[in-house]
Amino acid sequence: MLFALRDESGNITALTDRNIPGATAVDAADPEVLSFLSLDASAMASATDFLEDSDLSTIRILEDLVDTLVDRQVIRFTDLPPPAQRKLLSRKVARTLNSDEDDRFESVEEDKLFLHDEDQLF
Incomplete structure (x- = not known):
């Protein structure tokens, strides 16, 4: 309510x-x-649709939150479970690749830049 x-x-x-x-x-x-809430009721079929549409921006907020907590030394990145570390690192690399400002990965094969579930961090 x-x-x-x-x-x-x-x-x-x-x-x-x-x-x-x-x-x-x-x-x-x-x-x-x-x-x-600045939502268009006619464009939103249900609360589930809204949640699905907002997932991507919410994920980015959580990534930024983790970065801030690590930067302020509230938590260590290695405190996170290994699957979470892999996912966050992969997303960070993907965002870097998506950036127009950073072309330094052009010569590297994209598949080698992403961590996969079977990859080891350390």
């Missing part, structure tokens, strides 16, 4: 999953809620 806070004009100013003072219950599919 979602709860909305509204301004004097009745427009949604915040959404929360808790019933805090001044909040009213709203349906997640309500056009006002979708508008607040």
Whole structure:
């Protein structure tokens, strides 16, 4: 269940999953809620479709979060399970290959740049 806070004009100013003072219950599919979240209700068939569409951007956010935690020495990259390390490293290489600014891998075969499940890290 979602709860909305509204301004004097009745427009949604915040959404929360808790019933805090001044909040009213709203349906997640309500056009006002979708508008607040900048979602096009006519283009979204279901919540599942939305989740699938947002997976790629969410994955990038999580990759950036891991990078930040490692950079700030909150965690070590090697603290992550080996499959996660392989996946993150492969995605980082793929993003580098996809970058217009970095042409340094042009002479290397792409398949050799990616880590596969059977590859060893160390």
